[in-house]
Each structure stands twice: as C-alpha cells, then as structure tokens.
Amino acid sequence: MNFIFSSPEHGTCVVKLWATGRYGFSLPKRVDIAAPGGAACTFLYLNKQLTMTEPDNRTIVRIAIAAFLGGTAADGATVDIAPDMPAFGGKLTPVRLDVPRAPMRVRPGKSHARLRPDAACGSG
Numbered sequence: 001m002n003f004i005f006s007s008p009e010h011g012t013c014v015v016k017l018w019a020t021g022r023y024g025f026s027l028p029k030r031v032d033i034a035a036p037g038g039a040a041c042t043f044l045y046l047n048k049q050l051t052m053t054e055p056d057n058r059t060i061v062r063i064a065i066a067a068f069l070g071g072t073a074a075d076g077a078t079v080d081i082a083p084d085m086p087a088f089g090g091k092l093t094p095v096r097l098d099v100p101r102a103p104m105r106v107r108p109g110k111s112h113a114r115l116r117p118d119a120a121c122g123s124g
Contacts, residue, residue, distance in 0.1 A: 001058075002016050002017070002094065003095060013034060013035045015064070015092075017031050019057060030043070041073040041077055041078075044079070045063075045083075054083070058092065060081070063088075064081055065092075066086050067079060067081055
C-alpha cells in the first residue's frame, strides 16, 4: 500500500507499507517514509503485547507518520512503533506507483478462462 501526505515542515511525503505474508496479514510490518528533501525513515510494527487484536494497516501507517512528524527518528533510522502511540490525524491519500500489476490468475471453468482451440461449444 502506498500513500502520500502533506506536512508544513516536510512537504508532500511518500509512504510505503510493506506487509509480509499472504494478503499482508502477517507480522512484522514495515513502513518507509520518504520526504522530498531526501529524508527517509523506516518504522517497524511487531505486536509485542501478545493480544489477538491488531490495528489495521492504515492505522499502522498513521502511527508511523505521527512518529515521523514528531521527530522520533533520525534520517535513515529504523524505529519500532506500538499500537498505543498517537496516530496522524491529517489527510492520507492512497496512490498507485508506476509498478506493473501482477497478471490475473485464471482458473479453468471460469467464463474468462482461455478456451482450447479444438473444443466445440456445448461439448462436454
């Protein structure tokens, strides 16, 4: 997931969320924030409180942005974040970067699946 946000101090910053596992549900999650001036920080989220509930990905991004704006990380540093930290309350805009999408998976038997050239319609 990629986002942009604007701050008076840094300008428009780019945020990239890296989540491991299938569909991004596994931990740890990494948030990279890059400012236009070249400042970049990495924030790691790992649920150390051993609870079954976990904040959603946008909340983790908002916590990382608040830590970035609060100055808790130096340029190039890696900082751990926790769910009880304050979150960014400003506008967060999702963006798509110029990355080609993965090809769609096609299962046989679906209406959009490829047909065999020797198969006749209605034969089974």
